[in-house]
Amino acid sequence: MTNNETLKRRRDAAVPRGLGTSHPGVFAERAKNAEIWDVDGRRFIDFASGIAVTNLGHAHPEVVAAAIQQAQQFSHVCFQVTPYEAYVALAERLNDLAPGMSQKKTIFFSTGAEAVENAVKIARAATGRPGVIAFSGGFHGRTMMGMALTGKVVPYKIGFGPFPADIYHVPFPTPYLGVSEDDSLAAIEMLFRADVDPSRVGAILLEPVQGEGGFYPVSASFMRALRSMCDSHGILLIIDEVQTGFARSGRMFATEHFGVEPDLMTVAKSIANGFPLSAVVGKAEIMDAPHPGGLGGTFGGSPVACAAALSVLDIIERESLCARASWIGERIADRMAVLALHDNGIGDIRALGAISAIELVMDGDPGRPDPARTSALVAAARERGLLLLQCGVRGNVIRFLPPLTIEEALLDEALEIIAESLAETVAVKTLA
Template sequence: AVENAVKFARRYTGRPGIIVFEGAYHGRTNLTMAMTSKWGLFKKGFGPFAPEVYRLPVPNLYRTPEGMTEEEWVDWCGWNLENALTAHIDPSALAAIVIEPVIGEGGFIPVPHKFLRKIREVCDAAGAVMIADEIQSGSGRTGRLWAIEHSGVVPDLIISAKSLGAGMPISAVTGRAEILDAPHVGGVGSTYGGNPLACVAALEALKILTSPGFLDKAQHIERMVRETFEPLKAEIPVLGDVRGVGAMMVLEFVKDPKTKEPWQEFAMETIKLASRRGVILIRAGLYTNCIRFLPALDIPEDMLREALLVVAGAIRETYRALAVGA
């Protein structure tokens, strides 16, 4: 879907250039590896990669540079985006800007709404296509069908997959008809495109996601995660941040709460402990120092609470072993 979205944008605009952002994950094909940020895990040894991809900073508020306020950091990133159309690529060569409204693999970073609005403004001014990659953040994950809805920004194309099929392999590009109709007939296709079984699964998933009140469950999950781990920050100073939107939440661990030096080992040891106690977790983050939570929206409350308490206990035990013990 990401690859096809880029093809649609290039055919529609007649331009080659794509702007993406630090921390982004867009896939593992050659073009999407070029668009993906994390080199060591996803790209090492697999190059060379597709050209005409330009990467810029995204305003991660937790890592606001010293000496700047969060607002100044967002404004600087907005200025840098505009400046890139002189420093990196001319507007006449820009086909699309691709952004995850909540950066996924990069650490569940909610992109500030002001920055999303800036992307929309830049695309409008340049005649480029704004693409929202909602493969991880979409399909109800944040409490709206699409995460970008929280900002009020309307992209030209939305990319979806993962939860769209409730486990079945399916992806989609949805958007403005004039963009999707731009390629010649037969120009965009796929061996498994339109798989009937996967399409049936996606239709049923969408029925559930759009049923009254279902997406409210995401906010309930966010509250439970925050209630469990926000108080823990005072007790466990290496728990640097608890962030996310809806049922897309993350814990970030750092060696020092002031320098925010990533602590990968802490996240890994916590995951090992929790796994031995029956809770399977996975890491995330540009520095691989985060633990992510992506529970099913309809997870029973008692099951979620039990799992979160197991993780909290594993964090305490890891802290005693690695920080206090050291």
């Protein structure tokens, strides 16, 4: 008999423990839009979206149809052997959509970490400089370079070093935690004086809204200051839009909120709504810096994934999903604000479009994170049929990632479950 319990035993015996799972007792059997059914027949509202991958919901019929049509023609030939139109057409679309007026070029890979690695390669080839500056709390992947750039030790980096050299970290601006924009900029200037000459730095890399770090957004003023700093030192600005792209922020890319043009931009996750695909999009002259053969990968730009991604872009535009993301984010933030009036454990509410989160603390004190209650909230919501994700350097943030196509009734049901789960965890904590 196949059920969650037997599958979990098989998983524990066959799959290494290093592959963590947020909801280990929920084995998905089928999914549609914002709902998942497990092998025991239980139904869940999905507020994870495969970690911001299924922005258009599960099994969107148009995306599925596009993938099937391409698979019936061919599923793989390798662009480095015989190129194909879907790759070129998708590159053209992304070049037109990318922020800024400069001419752009795009290359495709399979994962977000792969895109980040190649953005660093391109930056080093273009500048002749090895150094890269990243930020505390940032997450850029689990490859060796990705881990080096990631600003969180546990669980991503512990026991896996040494990491590539010439990587430097500075504090990410998080006013709620007492780190101002000026603090972050001053830390970069101190880095230039104490650790690395700016003439050796090829790129500064950051997420416009930190994902694993806790859904902290940067401000337009900080992004403009960073752009100015990069320009003054001949440093490239790389924006990691892996989690924030494709309408979730209320714009096609979160960078558009800040009025700044990146030199290079990494995208992945929801680009193909569940099919493995990532890309580096950048200024044409920078993208052309590596020599022929220096970039690529056997599965990069899968024709099936490219076909799906072209469909995704059509749907985002036709269904005005950027505007809907803003509506979803406002709906969530408004409900959380009402709950916060009666629950001083909700220390902060953040939302940029549908990139929204709450931070749980003790007695309203930002300096007293409450990861235990955060874990309890995830468990309580799951028991009621809602899948949530915990994140943050301190483990005390709940990030809300519903599909942008979620039905209004399901969104309201999920928000009611969160309210009930918050009340339950307060009661449990009081009893404890």
